[in-house]
Amino acid sequence: MEDKVGRDTRRVALICALLAAVTLATFWPVRRHEFINYDDDQYVTTNPHVLGGLTPQNIAWAFNVGYASNWHPLTWLSHILDVQLFGVKSGPQHLVNVLFHTANAVLLFLLLWHLSAALWRSAMVAALFALHPLHVESVAWLAERKDVLSTFFFLLTLWAYARYVESAQRHDHAEKPGLQVARGLRSFTGRWYGLALLFFALGLMSKPMLVSVPFVLLLLDFWPLQRSRSTLPAGLNQVGASGEPVGASGASGSLGTPPSGGSGRQRRSLARWLSARFSEFKTPVLPLLFEKVPFLALAIASSVLTFVAQKKGHAVALWMPLSVRVANAIASVWKYLAKTFWPTNLAIFYPHPDLAVNLPHPAGSPPSFQWPAWLIMLAALLLVIVSVAVLRSRQRQPWLATGWFWYLVTLGPAIGIVQVGGQAMADRYTYIPSIGIFILVVWTASESLSGWRASGVLLRAASALVLGACVVLSHKQLHYWRNNSTLWEHALAITTCNYTAEIGLGLELLQEGKAEQSIALFEKAIAHAPFYPPGHFGLADALGKSGKNEEAVEEYKAGLRLDPSNAVGHDSFGLTLLRLGKADEALDQFDQAVFLAPDEPFAQNNLGLALSRKGKLDQAVLHFQAAVRLKPDYQDAVMHLAEALLKQGNLPLAQVWFNKLVQLRPADFQARVNLGVVLWRLGLRDQAEAQYTEALHLKPDDPAAHCALGDAFLAQDRLPEAAAQFAEARRLSPENSEALTGLGRALADQGKFAEAQGPFQEVVRLCPTNAMAQLNLANTLLMSGQTNPAQVAFHEASRLEPDLARKNLEAGVKLAAQGQLDAAVVRLRTALNLAPENPEAMVKLSWILATRPEPGARNGPEAVRLAERACQLNGGKDSRFWTTLAAAYAETGRLAEAVTSGEKALELAQAAGDQAAAGACQARLKTYRNALATSH
Structure with missing residues (x-):
């Protein structure tokens, strides 16, 4: 019989090899499988700690409680090691699962064979385990690494435990049968027992489902280890591990027959019989239970950690009766x-x-x-x-x-x-x-x-x-399991009301750019499970990508009502609000996302982006830096950080990060152009030219590329080169309004106003409702001395965009505050051309013309004209206007009028209770009076 076959090493080795080969061959196709959008993102593809590789910080993070609603640090470390070895490639990582599954099958065979000596039965059980279709999910799903890894340590735990039992029994073989287990207990701190505990701890750190191991060990004690039988009375049946009777057996094959009858003596006899029966089991059972206490303690600790993690991650469905x-x-x-x-x-x-x-x-x-x-x-x-x-x-x-x-x-x-x-x-x-x-x-x-x-x-x-x-x-x-489409389509085909499959397939379609099709699936999912937040978030994402941002907002609100602690939901909601121009509301959502998930690089990047758009560059830089610290290869965050540093004027650091971006995106045209801009401003002109040349090699026939390079040259006041790039873009795309506008600007900035008119007129022809096109043409006509046509164009620009004058005024004020006075003058003149009777624009421009630091750039007469008219329009009720008029008079040498205007400004400031303005007026008035006294 097979159970009597000796332990033939060659046959065992052959079975192990065959078992491994068949398992590997069966599951080898997973090397071509993709990542799944159900947990694989959380476990690998978007997990910054896993993607960061083996670092002290990421190793420490693996032991944190709560991420992905679990505590399984060893599983996290295995994923981190995968990325360290293979990068973010699905094939090799799937094969690691296969290798663990294969090892588990071989281990299971060796364990059962060792315990039972039943070679072919053990091989069959292991083969069923290795090849059964129910186990495909654990092997083919990368996020289920915890299954195959924990089972590996589970089987090693059973192996070490079996060796411990064997060593204890060998140690006690000379003792009386009733004392064997008790003597064995004295050695349970030995090597094999300690190793079993270690493997069990490692298994729990891979997946807490192993909490049942203490009970499995008790089952093995019963069979095939037969430890609870070692002291059974001789009249009891004992069956070997292979299934055959061992030792003497009673006729009934039971615990014996209790006395029958109903008298008091018979009842006392029955009580004595039961007591005897229990006493027979007391010696073996209690020590075996005590022996499992350390395992039970580990299981309880793991259970507590797991429940805390799952509750923290809102994975425990406490609402279900x-x-x-x-x-x-x-x-x-x-x-x-x-x-x-x-x-x-x-x-x-x-x-x-x-x-x-x-x-x-x-x-x-x-x-x-x-x-x-x-x-x-x-x-x-x-x-x-x-x-x-x-x-x-x-x-x-x-x-x-x-x-x-x-x-x-x-x-x-x-x-x-x-x-x-x-x-x-x-x-x-x-x-x-x-x-x-x-x-x-x-x-x-x-x-x-x-x-x-x-x-x-x-x-x-x-x-x-x-x-x-x-x-x-x-x-x-x-x-x-090849990809998301085949996986979710199959699930939908064989199940009913499967809202998770509908969401999974919807997300895949959304990823493929099929937003409208995904909307239908998300709506079905919400109909099947209206309380399930991912359905609302998925629908909101799809609506946003379809341009239905207002509808998307409502779905984000619905999802966040159900799951207010969803950081990704807040982040996505913020992006939608940003698209709608609601920067302040978007900022609130990004703030909440970062508060909920400070280690999420995407949330940090998006918060930085919102702050940058609000002009809060210092704060934005901090969040961009946090994003790239969490995910060093996060290309968008690197780009945003470099651009923010460039805007700040921090050129050395901007160079560092643009270099990093070029390393990450060597074929990125804009990255090379921006690096060229930084290098040029740092005086590294040869390196800058090399970047521009490389950029043009990347996109030699792309009009947009030439326009981008033209913009870069404009920013550096390299006007002839800018004009050449825009001209080339126009050649490649004659009706490209961006190229025509850029060419007009480059020519106008060189003072070639007559030449600039052509491109601007062409833009107006192509885009007759574009207010900026009208405005550019108007400024060029005005500078060419064609006043009447210019006024017509200014009027048309104002009609097309009534707020244009206000926007130019605000831009002029902002530029003046930044010390960019030439640019401020241009903006303020534009505002006046659009709204000739705007007193605010007049007084702002008058002040710059009268007081700017460079005497040669001042224009006293124009300043006086503008300030006088502003005071008339204002009714003389604002001290600022009289202050400006006084400065304009002083610039033209009309000091007496400057003193009079200054006194009026002081009077109005004091009446308004504006002490700061009054103090400034007194200081200037003193200067005017001194100048007037000196002039006499």
Whole structure:
């Protein structure tokens, strides 16, 4: 018999090799699989700590509680190591999962063979584990690295525990049977016991589902280790690990027959009998329980950390009634069994039945996963009956109890009594529990056929057929995991009301640019689960990409009402508000996103972007720096940081970050142009020219590229070169309004107003409703001395954009405050040309013309004319206007009038209670009086 076969090293090695080869061959296609948009982003593709590689900071982060609603630091470290070794490539990382799964299959075979000496049975259980379609999810889904990694340490824990038991038994073999376990306890601090605890701790740090290990160890003590049988009375049946009777057996095969009868003496006799029976078990059982206390302590600690993490991440569905969770748990026990024996219609997500209550379903039928109450009760009763039956057969067929309770105990943490997420069940939850079922089935089948003459042939044929079917079904299931589209489309095809699949496919379509199609899916998801925030956020994203920003705002609000702590929701909402021009509201959303997720680089970058647009460059730079610190290769953040530093005038640092950007984006035209601008301003002209040359090589025939380079030359006052670039862009695209406008500006800034008129007139012809085009033409005509046509153009520009004068006035004031007086004068003159009777524009321009530091740039007569007219329009009620007029008079030498105007300004300031203005007026008035006295 196979159970009598010695431990042939060559056969074991051959089985290990064959098992590994078939497993690798079956799962090898995952090397071409893509990342999945369901948890893979959180675990790898958008996780800044994982993407940052093995650094002390990221290693420390891995031990934090709460990220992704879990505490599994070893899993995080494995993902970080993947990125360190392979970069952000899905293929190699998927293969790491396959390698762990293969190692698990081989370990399982070696463990069972070591425990039972049943070579082929152990091989069959391991093969079923390796090839079963239910396990495809754990292997093909990168985010389920925690499954294969924790199982690796789970099996090592069982291996070390078995070695500990063996070493303890060898140490105690000379002792009396009743003292063996007790003596063994004295050595449980030894090497193998310590190693078992270490592997268990590592397993819990990979996935907390291993909390059931103490109970699994007790099951192994019962069978196949038979530790609780070592002191049983001789009249009890004992069955070996391979299934054969060991030692003497009683006629009844039970604990003996209790005395019968109903008298008092008989009842006392019954009590003595029960006491004797319990005393027989007291010695072996209690020490075995005590032996598991350190394992139980680790399990409790892990459970507490996990519950805190899941509650912190809002993954625990506390809103779901206990009765619903219990009903689903009972049903799931049998549904998992059904899928184990008939593994078809497997999906990444099975919606919870309670979520579909009272919702409309296709063709008016209820969802296929919803069981009626009477059936739940029947399932519970059947669960009790089966459990009692396997307990009653524990002496003759102990593997039934170990296999069945292995299944129940290891499934318990994920059965849904504590509901995490919205799924009713998940294929990945069977990864370890199914081993118990495989043991139960393989050992039972072998024992049932052991008396048949052709049992060997029959078992081999059945095994080949079953394993062949598993390979075919697993290969088919792997096909669905190729990418998001195949995965979610399959899930939608085989499930009902699957809002998660609708959202997943919607996100994929949105990523592909199919916003309208994704909107329909998100709307279905919201109809199926209106309380589920991701549906609202997905719809909002899709609406935003479709240009329906106002509708998107409402969906973001709906999502955030349901999940106010969703940092990504706040961040996306902020981007939509920014597109709508609501910068202040956007800033609030970005602030909230950074508060909720300070380690999220995208939130930091977007907050910096909003601050930059508000002109708060110092604060913006801090957030851009935080973003690139969290994600050093975050290209947008690097670009925004470099641009902000350029705006600040911090050229040395801007050069550093533009260099970094060029390294990250060597083919980025604009990055090279901006680097060229910085280098030119730093005086590194040869290097700047090299960047400009490289930029043109990247896009020699792109009008937009030539325009961008022209803008860069304009910013450096390299006007002839700018004109050449815009002219080339115009040649490549004759009706390119950007090229025509740039060419006109370059020519006008050189004083070539007549030549500039042509390009500006062409822009007006192409864009007759463009106010800026009219304004550019008007300024050029005015500078050419064509006053009347210029006034017509100014009037048309004002008609097209009534706020144009105000915008130019505000820009002029801002430029003056920054000390850019030439640019300020241009803006203020434009404002006056658009609104000739604007007293504010007059007084601002008059002040600059009368007081600017360069005497040669002043224009006293014009300043006097503007200030006098401003005072007339204002009615002489504002001290600022009289102050400006006094300065203009002083500039033209009309000191007496300057003193009179200054006194009027002082009087108005004092009347208004403006002490600061009054003080300034007194100082200037003193200067005028002194100058007047000196002139006499």
